Amino acid sequence: MPPISIPTLRQRRLGTELRKLRQRAGLSSTEAAAGLGVNQARISMIEAGKYPVSADRVRAMARSYTCQDTDLVDALSSMTGGRTRGWWDEYREFLPPGLMDIAELEHHAAELRVALSIHIPALLQTTDHARALLREAVPPFRPYEIEHWLSHRIKRQVVLHRDDPVRYSAILHEAALRMQYGGRSTARAQLDALVELSERDNISIRIVPFTWASYPGNGQSIDYASGPVPQLDTVQLDTHHGCAFLDSQAHLDKYRTVLDRMEAGSLKPAESRDFIHRIAQDL
Structure with missing residues (x-):
């Protein structure tokens, strides 16, 4: 070969x-x-x-x-063999390699756990919300670049809706719900979408309100992908210079603990759904 x-x-x-x-x-x-x-x-x-x-x-x-x-x-x-082409391969000449790695990681994950402070997770974003974020990129994207990034981001969401959907847990700070990217109507539509998504059996959304006294993780964005065995878990972090993937046992233990603490310090899923709905009504 x-x-x-x-x-x-x-x-x-x-x-x-x-x-x-x-x-x-x-x-x-x-x-x-x-x-x-x-x-x-x-x-x-x-x-x-x-x-x-x-x-x-x-x-x-x-x-x-x-x-x-x-x-x-x-x-x-089970990870052997040559390159298996996924839908993301059609974007390789247009987008950074790290985005291909993220799509592949999500595709094969047994479970996904994420935590964000001022953004809605990519897999839960509406098209209008995602487009509004991409328009704020520095340096700015050209219109056709926005469409490439947007199409890739929306296609990633298939893992939540396929016949064998991945289990997905998101912990969001209230700040992420209050940001009005794209304006009030786009923000409200995004919150309504979160409420609807939170009702799916495979999706859990939990909120950390402003009023809570602590926020483990110091606001760092965390994506934790579980593999078929714990040793094959992966942590993905966003940086100003691209995606970072961590897989040492020390890193896995650290971020698993951080997510557990964040989850313990958040509202329950049903309470979080009501919380999101109230913010949407205020817009």
Whole structure:
């Protein structure tokens, strides 16, 4: 199989996890290659996500690395093969690579947990709300660029509405509900949409009011995607320079704890729905 020129987030993550297994076994890449009957360069390419690897190869590597976590090995084996084209691939020449990675991450996630302070989550935004946000980009987008970003953002929302919708939990600060992006009518339509979405079985929306004494996480935007096993969870953070993806155990533990604390310090879903509805009525 030919090398992969630009590996996807999923391919890079598979390579990262295989490297972790090798390192836990105390093996150098040269020793691992000798045990598997391949050259050291092949191991390095696999660990960089730049060489396709089969499910059988992953299982052979796990045996060589004395990994006895069958659930993890099964999960890693399911991530093998070449690039699987998703709807997001049609945007690769128009949008930053990080947006492709986000769409792929959401597509494969078992559960999504998000927390935001002054924005509505992308997967819950109406078209008009999203367009209003994109018009505020710095540097400004050209009209056709706005439409590319907007189309991609709306298509990402399919994970909430497909036949096997992802479980989705959002924790929003009241500030996000009060911002009137696009004007009062757009803001009210967005809040009405949140109320409607919160009634779906797979979606939970919880609000942290201004009146509450604490807000764990200090207002940082957090996207937490659960994998098939906890070791394959991923945290995605927005920065001024693009998307950051974190997968170390320390980071996963930290952000899982932050989200748990934020959830504990928020209104229950039914109370949050009523809270959103009252703000919408005031607009």
